Amino acid sequence: MRVLLASPRGFCAGVNMAIDALELAIQSLPGPIYVYHEIVHNKYVVDRFRSQGVVFVDSLADVPEGATLLFSAHGVSPEVRQLARDRKLRAIDATCPLVTKVHLEAIKYANLGYTIFLIGHEGHDEVIGTMGEAPEAIVLVETPEEVDRLTVVDESKVAYLTQTTLSVDDANRIIKRIRQRYPDVASPPKDDICYATQNRQEAVSVLADKADLTLVLGSQNSSNSQRLAELSREKGVNAHLIDGVEDIDPDWFENVDSVLVTAGASAPEVVVEAVLDFLQDRFDATVEARTLRTEDVSFPLPRELRVLSTR
Template identity: 50%
Template sequence: MQILLANPRGFCAGVERAISIVERALEKFGAPIYVRHEVVHNRFVVDDLKAKGAVFVHELDEVPDGATVIFSAHGVPKSVRAEAERRDLKVFDATCPLVTKVHLEVERHRKAGREVIMIGHRGHPEVEGTMGQWPDGMYLVENVADVATLKLGAGGTAPPLAYVTQTTLSVDDAAAIVAALKARFPDIVGPKKDDICYATQNRQDAVRRLAQQCDVILVVGSPNSSNSNRLREVAEQQGVKAWLIDRAAEIRPEWFAAANAVGVTAGASAPEALVAEVVAAVAKLTGAPQPEIAQEDEGVRFPLPKGLD
């Protein structure tokens, strides 16, 4: 039995920045620091920040006037920013810069008179934030079937169109939806460079490579993490059994009964400490030697906001 690790895996630059923003705010201003929605989608991270004094809320009406609030890495609608300003809340924005880039694309297209189709998962905070950048002229598609039934404009004539995507989608799924959009709307405008972020792309590529060597793949990540779910799907699309787990306690010995090699990866919001925990648990269950827990540096860093740097 072998245990093999995907590289790269785990934290991306946007997640590291978001966590650092909460920790620095707590150091500088003291508890409580309010955070709108989970700053990143990982239970371990959120629980750790709660223990340090962060208070996670669903909406701004749960935040006292004059308090300090942090927007999550997934971004927020413009209406939320306006409410925070109206209530004189001290805001630090942990929106990933790559999500902000998509927000700016939406604004540019709408100002140019184009309506915007967003490719993404309904209800995801990033989708809600991006769709909330403009009050009208935006449409959501989740799959190729949605493209065929999409109703735009009046009188059956489509207006000038552009598309953007959620940053954490499956690369293959997004490509199929883009192809369907271009087939139906040949003049649609897309981003110069794919909106899917570097970390999502790199982690999915790493899982494809890992799947060539493994019978089973464990993805460390929380159930509400979009990019972690996509990693599990990518592994399964390669014909490998894959499970998404939050912690080592969720591992089942029967998963490895006929396996010669087990692969381990982690979503972009899952800390490396959980990877080490899972590897140790798999080694104990299977008798496999533990591999060196080495991480690949992707060389991407995002600065902290003014006032926290």
């Protein structure tokens, strides 16, 4: 068997920053450390931190007053930030800067009186946080068909933003329809879909048809990981989204000579290595690294933790 190992894959700069922040908080601050929602959407990462005593909560009512609370990489709404202040929590903001960028864009357009079309998935943590910045001004749009049903007060003052982890192709189809209906629609000068999401999708787009099967390392609630599996299937190559080697069914590999392996932006490299070991041991696979782009992006730790990192 031949294994094509896609690169870039795995952790992006925002995920690295959030994980580094939580690790430093565990080492330097009195516990337990609480995290609002999952730090990143990955079962392996969340389970590892939970084993270290981290408490993940979906409501700030579950956080004792005065405790340390870390906001995840997906961002939160102003309402959650205010609630943290009301409960006198030591809040550490590990929001990805690229998500913060979308929040700031939402605030800007809302202050200018625009109706904002937010292209994204209902219920995703990032979407909930962004919509919380200006709920009266933002309309969620999930499909091109929904664009046809939109109604706005002033069609000359509309703008669109996107969730950072969307399928580039899916987002572009919605954007195209918005532009057809609202030719003067405003948009950010730089795409909202993050560099890592685009790079990982590009790798699958280029490499999938060179394989008989694609394995995507990532959790089911990871939007960007789901998109990688969907993209492979759109290319006509079956794909499985798995948390790790324990999810693999050997029957998948019947009549399979080549496998593409990649990982979503919240999946750690250790799970990729375990899958490669399995394929090498079970099928005597040879691994060929395929690098389409190099990434050298990094984000600083949250300001609340920077002083701790220098001690």
